[in-house]
Amino acid sequence: MELDMDWVTGAQANTSAIERRVKSLPGRRSVKKDYQAAWMLKAITMIDLTTLSGDDTPGRVRRLCAKARQPVRADILEALGVEGITTGAVCVYHEMVETAVAALEGTGIPVAAVSTGFPAGLSPYHLRVAEIGESVKAGASEIDIVISRRHVLTGNWQALYNEMREFRAACGDAHVKAILATGELGSLRNVARASLICMMAGADFIKTSTGKEAVNATLPVSLVMMRAIRDYHTRTGFRVGYKPAGGISKAKDAVTYLTLLKDELGNRWLSPDMFRFGASSLLGDLERQLEHHVTGNYSASYRHAIG
Incomplete structure (x- = not known):
């Protein structure tokens, strides 16, 4: 849509x-036992399993893709009476896209690439x-783009809109997630305004962070972004997805985020096409907690490698 200032x-x-x-929220909206296990399984299906390190290798990416195909040990899933669980996507740098696509061929698991000079977004614009x-x-x-934070910090909303709109056009049929880097935007009001502009310019998802900032996903930021999504849907009829990324590594935190999502946006957003966690270590703790649910014992974290 056109920019509505x-x-x-x-x-x-x-x-x-x-x-x-x-x-x-954590005290008022808690779930236990079988219900908690169900929420954790749901969380696994909405993880963008991610590796964004300078020392990534094709072997590491292939191992990550194997984990995406079978994120929970077969004996745990059998005990829970569940089958066919996969993560929502695998997220990598551009250099590793072809490796990931080949490793996931035939699975239906999408490959997401971080782009536009990730994480700072300060490379030449045409590049x-x-x-x-x-x-x-x-x-x-799927393409995870980063916005130019300076447009938000200087209040140059038209420039942010134009940038996001051109990124959207460049993505073609690919799903585009706009990373706001909320820890660097200065205020929750700026987060709300940047969220609205990215949605107006065509973002399919809005995402909190690159995972490289000093402050990444938080519950206050998530509430602001979810309310912006709700407002946008109410006014336009279009649903935009949400992705908190960075700093979410514990199963109990994942359940809290899903609870907030259900409270603010409803059941339609509790699916991989509307919600993702940007995480890697989160999967290990979710699997560990599911094993505890099945056996009553906690295992060592190294028994739940994520790649």
Whole structure:
């Protein structure tokens, strides 16, 4: 849609109320036993299993893809009476896209590529746009782009809109996730406004962080972004997905995020096409907690390698 500056500048954030709302969430919305196991299994299906390290190798990516295909040990799934569980996607740098696509062939698990000068987004603009096209050509069906934080910090909303719209066009048929790097935007109000602009410019998902910032996904930021998504859906009828990324490594935290999602956006968003966790170590703890549910004993974390 066209940029609606009245809508954008009308977006506000009551920080104290937001913090009070999310602080009470874990105590008011807790699940136990079989219900908790079901929520953890649901969380696994919505993980973008990620490796974004300078020392990534084709072997590491293939092992990560094997884990994406079977994220939980077969004996645990059998005890739970569940089969066919996979993660939502595998997320890698452009250089590893072809390796991941080949490793996941025939599984239906999409490959996501980080792009546009990830994580800082400060490479030459034409190269950022070209990088999107190269990743799509290599087989990535999802592109995680990073916005220029300076546009938000200086209030240059038109520039942010134009940038996001061009990134959206460059992605073609690929799913595009807009990374806001919320830890570097200065305020929750800026998060709300940047979320709305990225959705207006065509983002399929809005995502909290690259995972490389000092502060990544938090519950207050998640509440603000979910409320922006809800407002956008109410006004336009279009559903936009949400992806918290960075710092979510424990099963109990994953369940808390899903609880907030259900409260704010409803059951339709509790599916991989509408919600993803950007994580790697989270899967190991989810598998460990599921084994505890089945056996009553905690195992060593090394027994649940994620790749």
